Amino acid sequence: xxxxxxxxxxxxxxxxGFLEVGSLATSAQAGAAFxxxxxxxxxxxxxxxxFLVEMSGRLAAVSKHTLASAMRERFGYPFFTxxxxxxxxxxxxxxxxxxxxxxxxxxxxxxVPFPWWAPLAAGGAWLLLWKGTFGVIEKGASLLGLITVVxxxxxxxxxxxxxxxxxxxxxxxxxxxxxxxGFIAVSILGASIAPYLLxxxxxGAVEDRWNESDVPVNxxxxxxxxxxxxxxxxxxxxxxxxxxxxxxxRIDRFDQVALILIPVMGRAGFFLFAGALxxxxxxxxxxxxxxxxxxxxxxxxxxxxEDARPRDAARFTLVYTVTLAGGALxxxxxxxxxxxxxxxxxxxxALLPIAIVPFLLLMNDPRYLRDHCNGWIGNIVVCGxxxxxxxxxxVSIPLEILGG
Amino acid sequence: xxxxxxxxxxxxxxxxxxxxGKSPAERVAEHDRTRASWEQTARFxxxxxxxxxxxxxxxxxxxxxxxxxxAKEDRAIxxxxxxxxxxxxxxxxxxxxxxxxxxxxxxxxxxxxxRK
Numbered sequence: 001x002x003x004x005x006x007x008x009x010x011x012x013x014x015x016x017g018f019l020e021v022g023s024l025a026t027s028a029q030a031g032a033a034f035x036x037x038x039x040x041x042x043x044x045x046x047x048x049x050x051f052l053v054e055m056s057g058r059l060a061a062v063s064k065h066t067l068a069s070a071m072r073e074r075f076g077y078p079f080f081t082x083x084x085x086x087x088x089x090x091x092x093x094x095x096x097x098x099x100x101x102x103x104x105x106x107x108x109x110x111x112v113p114f115p116w117w118a119p120l121a122a123g124g125a126w127l128l129l130w131k132g133t134f135g136v137i138e139k140g141a142s143l144l145g146l147i148t149v150v151x152x153x154x155x156x157x158x159x160x161x162x163x164x165x166x167x168x169x170x171x172x173x174x175x176x177x178x179x180x181x182g183f184i185a186v187s188i189l190g191a192s193i194a195p196y197l198l199x200x201x202x203x204g205a206v207e208d209r210w211n212e213s214d215v216p217v218n219x220x221x222x223x224x225x226x227x228x229x230x231x232x233x234x235x236x237x238x239x240x241x242x243x244x245x246x247x248x249x250r251i252d253r254f255d256q257v258a259l260i261l262i263p264v265m266g267r268a269g270f271f272l273f274a275g276a277l278x279x280x281x282x283x284x285x286x287x288x289x290x291x292x293x294x295x296x297x298x299x300x301x302x303x304x305x306e307d308a309r310p311r312d313a314a315r316f317t318l319v320y321t322v323t324l325a326g327g328a329l330x331x332x333x334x335x336x337x338x339x340x341x342x343x344x345x346x347x348x349x350a351l352l353p354i355a356i357v358p359f360l361l362l363m364n365d366p367r368y369l370r371d372h373c374n375g376w377i378g379n380i381v382v383c384g385x386x387x388x389x390x391x392x393x394x395v396s397i398p399l400e401i402l403g404g
Numbered sequence: 405x406x407x408x409x410x411x412x413x414x415x416x417x418x419x420x421x422x423x424x425g426k427s428p429a430e431r432v433a434e435h436d437r438t439r440a441s442w443e444q445t446a447r448f449x450x451x452x453x454x455x456x457x458x459x460x461x462x463x464x465x466x467x468x469x470x471x472x473x474x475a476k477e478d479r480a481i482x483x484x485x486x487x488x489x490x491x492x493x494x495x496x497x498x499x500x501x502x503x504x505x506x507x508x509x510x511x512x513x514x515x516x517x518x519r520k
Contacts, residue, residue: 107465108462109459110461111459111461111462111464111465247444247447247448248437248440248441248444249441249444249445249448250437250438250441252438252441252473253469253473255462255465255466255469256445256466258458258462258466259445259448259449259452259458262452262457262458266455266457267456267457267458269457270452270457270458270459270462
């Protein structure tokens with residue numbers, strides 16, 4: 001019974017924590033510009049994420065190592081500097097976009113311009129990290145994030161053509177705006193396969209003291225939780241396709257996305273969207289700030305734990321404090337949140353090989369995984385999707401920039 | 405030797421530059437899409453505001469953004485190399501969209517929901 005409850009809680013928190021500013025923005029853009037046509041990208045991203053999350057949990061449960069510490073130990077410090085720097089810079093950018101999402105939610109409700117909310121959003125996140133435990137951060141924010149299920153209800157009520165939705169699971173070529181199609185596909189993949197999530201997940205597994213008996217629970221939780229989470233992202237895409245595409249509205253600003261639930265839910269839809277955006281982004285901001293601190297502390301061999309008192313893990317605490325301040329500063333300077341989001345998601349996709357290839361090598365090393373090493377299916381699926389994301393990224397990012 | 409190492413990057417850069425340019429017809433279509441998108445956004449916001457589905461502050465700000473974006477389009481159309489007949493057509497359509505946006509913004513500013 002305990003295991004079943006664990007699985008249920010794991011699935012619920014995975015669903016509640018799945019949507020964040022990146023998946024919301026990219027799915028909404030995809031639906032508005034290309035209808036259901038980019039559902040395949042959400043599906044591929046989710047499949048890849050299922051494999052990767054399962055792997056990072058398995059690594060932690062079997063080897064008792066977090067991803068960052070195993071990578072540093074296995075490949076040496078000079079090599080580890082590359083993912084460390086990439087993760088930190090990317091983490092800062094992603095954090096800025098998540099904090100931007102929280103601020104935009106406040107702006108929608110109050111009318112006060114979003115940059116003014118940055119200190120409050122970052123301060124709130126910092127206070128929760130300072131005072132809270134890992135369990136509170138992980139489960140609390142994710143349970144509140146269940147508000148995002150509202151997109152599934154909206155999709156259902158709009159009566160989409162289910163055969164067309166199902167047909168879009170298979171990739172197809174665009175009929176117009178090839179560069180934009182590729183760029184949005186890359187951004188969706190980057191939003192789905194977020195490396196910070198892997199560092200967060202493996203650190204969480206070590207914080208929760210997982211062992212080999214947790215491997216099956218981890219497998220079921222990753223598969224079901226992320227699958228249901230992927231359904232949320234698909235629901236956003238479907239609603240966007242049915243609300244914006246027929247009106248000819250392309251998503252160039254977050255303000256436009258706020259209209260997404262109004263045809264189905266009226267005034268309540270506007271505030272539900274603001275609530276979903278704010279809560280989902282706040283939960284993700286907590287995870288990103290913690291991930292940067294985890295990677296840095298584990299990389300340099302400092303003491304780390306979200307459950308430790310701040311003075312007992314002072315450098316770990318300092319990293320998330322500085323990261324949150326940096327993220328807030330970017331928002332405070334008034335950078336367009338949608339532009340930061342899309343840029344950070346596309347860069348994530350381009351940098352995926354740096355984060356994922358060493359991880360795959362680790363997952364095939366019996367010194368860490370003993371008899372729990374990766375099977376060939378997992379290796380092929382992850383390599384294929386990461387390779388596709390990388391190729392799409394190096395082609396479509398410059399094309400999109402050149403095309404304005 | 406050094407050149408040999410560089411050729412994949414050079415080929416990639418060449419491909420990107422070759423594919424990155426847009427024909428005048430593509431540029432015109434892009435301007436049409438952008439203008440129509442912002443005009444429809446203004447209509448959507450206006451209707452939602454009339455029905456009381458969005459707060460006035462949101463409607464005001466989004467309509468102001470719409471007018472800014474349409475003004476950007478105006479500047480782009482004026483400077484980009486486009487066929488003259490198309491430029492004229494685009495500017496006329498843009499004027500209509502801006503007039504609609506301004507009337508909606510005025511209605512929201514005055515708090516007059518019975519705009520029609």
